Amino acid sequence: MKNKLLATLLFAFVAIAVNGQITLPPDGNKKATVSEYIGITEVKISYSRPAVNGREGKIWGQLVHYGFSDLGYGTSKAAPWRAGANENTTIEFSTDVTIEGKSLAKGKYGFFIAMGPEKATLIFSKFNTAWGSFYYDEKEDALRVDVPLENLEESVENLKITMTSLPI
Template sequence: MKKFIIGGLSAICLFISNPVNAQEEGKVNFSKEELKFSKMDASPMDLAMYKDKNDAAVARVIYSRPQKRNREIFGKLIPYGEVWRTGANEATELTLYKDMKVADAVVKAGTYTLYTIPGEKEWTVILNNKTNTWGAYEYTDKEDKVRINVPVRQAPNTIEALSMAFQESNKGADLLIGWDNSYVKVPFESAK
């Protein structure tokens, strides 16, 4: 028993006095340079998910959330009448996990880019076939799958960061898109 305790203590002392150099052993180097992480994005990425009553995914939106920061948003930062990526950074991405109707148009399951053209009284909402784009620089209406117009609504309070959420409706769900003092509802329903 004494040999085991003495031997164990000797091994611990040897380990403490002569630490293993991970770099010499060909293992991962945990130096400060390798542990630098990027700062939090000024417009962090988020997602909104719509699930059916059986908890199965129906639709998902991935978008970046720019902040208001005391700026005038619509008509100034986001010009009226111009195609907008509907967020910041990469263009907003909508994935449908099953065929859905958007207004009167049937949209097949798949991934689309969600663009909007904000206006004072209504927005044009666009589902576009070209995906993996940054901003709206590569936007072309030749790739549009569907375009619908939805009325602008007054938000009951200021929305500091661009926000999206699905809200159940009688026929499916509405995608709410809100920022500053405005929001719109984009209707989705089952194609069956």
């Protein structure tokens, strides 16, 4: 029975993939969710994966503004980057955590980044259901931390969030 169920599930997955039932959103930005346990805490990040599309060297400080900007839509006159494309990027913690030495309660947060040429400010907002950062309000910030930027050795076509082993 167990093998029959497994075979049925595998067949269903293959049938979906072969019949082309899996399509990208109209804007071409793939959606992703990554989750991992770090110690006893589950960390889950949901985001859209914009592509470079031949714009190498024109993303940071150009396509993605540095700091905060009036996006010309919504209520925010000083919006950070939404850390992805389309809807808010969200990050969820199953327990209370400490980030860069600062406490953050367990829960689900809108995740924004105020990019800069040397550092980035990571913003965890209590308002996690907004579309993008058009309605960002700093009064909803649960935590802000500054982190240095690191250059990658090679280009990545689509935004990819990964979790690396961290000391606990």
